[in-house]
Amino acid sequence: MEISNVAVFGGGTMGNGIAHVFAQNGYKVTLIDIKQEFLDKAISTIEKNMQRQVKKEVITEDQMKESLTRITTSTNEKDAEGSQLVIEAIIEELDPKLKLFKKIDSIAAPEVIIASNTSSLPITKLASATGRADRVIGMHFMNPVPMMKLVEVIRGVATSDDTYRTVEELAKKLGKTPVEVNDYPGFVANRILLPMINEAVWALFEGVATEEAIDTVMKLGMAHPMGPLTLADFIGLDVCLAILEVMHEGFGDPKYAPCPLLTKMVEAGYLGRKTGRGFYDYSK
Secondary structure, eight states: OOOOEEEEEOOSHHHHHHHHHHHHTTOEEEEEOSOHHHHHHHHHHHHHHHHHHHHTTSSOHHHHHHHHHTEEEESOGGGGTTOSEEEEOOOSOHHHHHHHHHHHHHHSOTTOEEEEOOSSSOHHHHHTTSSOGGGEEEEEEOSSTTTOOEEEEEEOTTOOHHHHHHHHHHHHHTTOEEEEEESOTTTTHHHHHHHHHHHHHHHHHTTSSOHHHHHHIIIIIHOOSSOHHHHHHHHOHHHHHHHHHHHHHHHOOGGGOOOHHHHHHHHTTOOBGGGTBSSSBOOO
16 A cells, blocks of 8 residues: 555654654655644644754755645544554553544544554554554654654554555655564563663662762763663653553563652653753753
């Protein structure tokens, strides 16, 4: 199936990044969210990020303008009709995703592939909300989407080979590197990354070292581009907590249990960069 029109549900950090990349690579994109203000913010973010690319001479001003014309916004779920691929990139919670998958299944034509950008939730479970489990797949982009090359392509139990090959080839056309992953909690990236971040939070919680010291050790000692606590703030502490809880429940292994400090910070609303405060203060 030839894909030229893509619908993206969710205009947040991941959703607008996905829309950005598809539009920049010649695809028509319908970006859908529940409020117009969310969509206006998404378009503003996409434009700012493309302007950065122009300044860095990654793209030209004309290419930016042309890419932006390919993106249409809507608050009507039915506007996903006519797309050959629908990508879900809403909140990282199972119930809202299941409800959305059921709606998409009723809107999209039977041959349409439905992909989820989930970072940890089971693709097989999401597929169960549809009548097309063979055409449901995980397409986990990395943040920031326009810059990061990796896409984890996650097979559910029923995902067909044809669906996998279509999505794998599509990721390559976007300039990404697809990696095949099976459907287990956290997949590969977060199964390895989140325990490291969680251990850094434990080290802070137990008074082993300060935030700056922990991050400096990992940057200078392990050659990480940013420390784990800075990275957690970038990802969002609520997202980190949600992924750890999925893995803890999915595997039943105490090594994935979130540090109490992480839980308390999320309860306090200290979610990282997006709220102005996490392990570091971003208010200034």
